[in-house]
Amino acid sequence: MKNEKFLEKQRTYIYTGYNLTLHPHHTPQIYVDFFEFIFKQKFFIPTGYRTYHLALHEINYFDKDNKLKGFYGALVRYENLLPTQFIDLNTGKTPENWSLDIASNIKYKPTFFYFSFYPENHKIIFELENEKSTISYNVVLNFFKKILSTPKFKEIFNSGEIHTLTSKKKVRSILKNRKLKRIEFLVTRPNPDIFGDLVDEAITEYLEDQKAKNMTISLTAQDGEYLNLQQNTEKFGMAAAENGEVRAIFENANQRSEEISTKAFPLNHPQLFQKSITIENRLKFISEKLIPTRQIKKV
Template identity: 25%
Template sequence: MRPKRMQVAVLNITTHPHTPAQYIELFLRAKQERVVGLAHGDRHAIVSSFSKSTSNDIELWTGHLNSFVDFDPKAPWLNVERGEAAAPNEVASVQLPEDLKPSMKQAFFAFAPQSHRFVFELDSGLGAHSVCRAMRLILNNKKVRGELPEVTVTIEQERETLERIFEMQTLKHLRIMVTRPNPDDFGDEDEEIERRLERQRARKLTLTLDSEKGQGLTPDDETRKLARLAMSNGRVFAEGVGPKGPQKISTENHPLIGTTLYNAVTTLKDVAFVQAAKEVLTSVFTKVRK
């Protein structure tokens, strides 16, 4: 039997102030309150389970993110046989229980409270941007967030995309957006930006550089540090000229994807997912320090 492939992506979830226990409490409340977040279109998501994993080498909490289709039953209905709007008496016969939702899909997720990273399965039909949107809405719901300030949710992005930006033959425009990081993630670079934003009571920092006419940008070390930080805490957008002509690159369109292969006969899917989560978390913290 050919091995099965599993792909995962990662979100960075940050609060200020923050402790591992505080992050865990956020997810426990999200599950308890059954808060729903819009993912895309009519598809919504909910944290349906959340419990501590039995993993020994890293603290992980695992669960399921369930998505489903929700719609306004009072909106116009279509009678497909007649090809026209359904009559009021036809719609009146439709009874939809409030606690039943159609088109359910389920994805594994794992949360590492020490690094506040949320790893989720991509094979369930929800992409990285959809999950990011849903989790941002869920965790910032007043029932979940409580008295905390805004919970920031960002996509962990490929470092290779940033390399492509800095390797452009002519870099004409560079925009870096960084939200306030947790200073214990990656050392001095995080601490410096975190203190700078805190002093100015700022939630995020945006740096925009445009080149002189007929010239290309030459980003210095400080700009490159800020861009690296944005791979976990923001995004970078660039315009310039590459080997094949004009280019526009947004790192947000290139999430970090972890891929693992497993034998479905000998390995349970949830076990394979936990292994994939550990591998991608290792990748995040190895690449960012390079």
């Protein structure tokens, strides 16, 4: 008789990730406060597609007595019903002087997308595709960007940025390209724990002291030569990809210059799970796989 484990139904889920950075960053507690702020404010953000909106639906702490151990939650996507979406069959027109009498907490056609978040590394691991539906990584990115730009957020938290995590394999392929003619690292104000012992707190302090939001470092090859990036430069590039963007110009197989950017390679990770696995365990597993637990340097 076949092992029942292998007979259990499976399905593939698709994951991406985001690096969220808030300023000033005194302790990881600020990220717990941020998500609780979103939940309390009940932001309903239009996605830009049809009449779809997104909202933070729930937060579930892995350890209620220690919120810094992380949590998982869900965004809910729903359709915002408008009178213009209806037709009066008697007239063939949109009803005039008519409104939908639906309570504001009642939403139509909800779909849930799950994520996990660990405050100490401030990374969001997001489920782009599950058994119910799919969502674009840009829709999720813009949801958070719009919240970061609201007056209420700025009043409480000051400022913040969010970037899509990129495929590390693709980033390495750019950095290790042996025919690089030019490379640019566009870095938004990172937290020191991102760069660790590579640059310690130098970049953050350098930008903060000068009230700068970001900086660009560029390297251009000598005439007739290609760049030869050193190991530390490659490490810097990996970190910059999480906190901004890496752009490069290289010579392709046709000996023509070609531009490339890490923005073109968002993390898109398929993962096979048994259908019986709980949402919590699914998210714990994928978070550990995509962002392994490591000692975070305290700031």
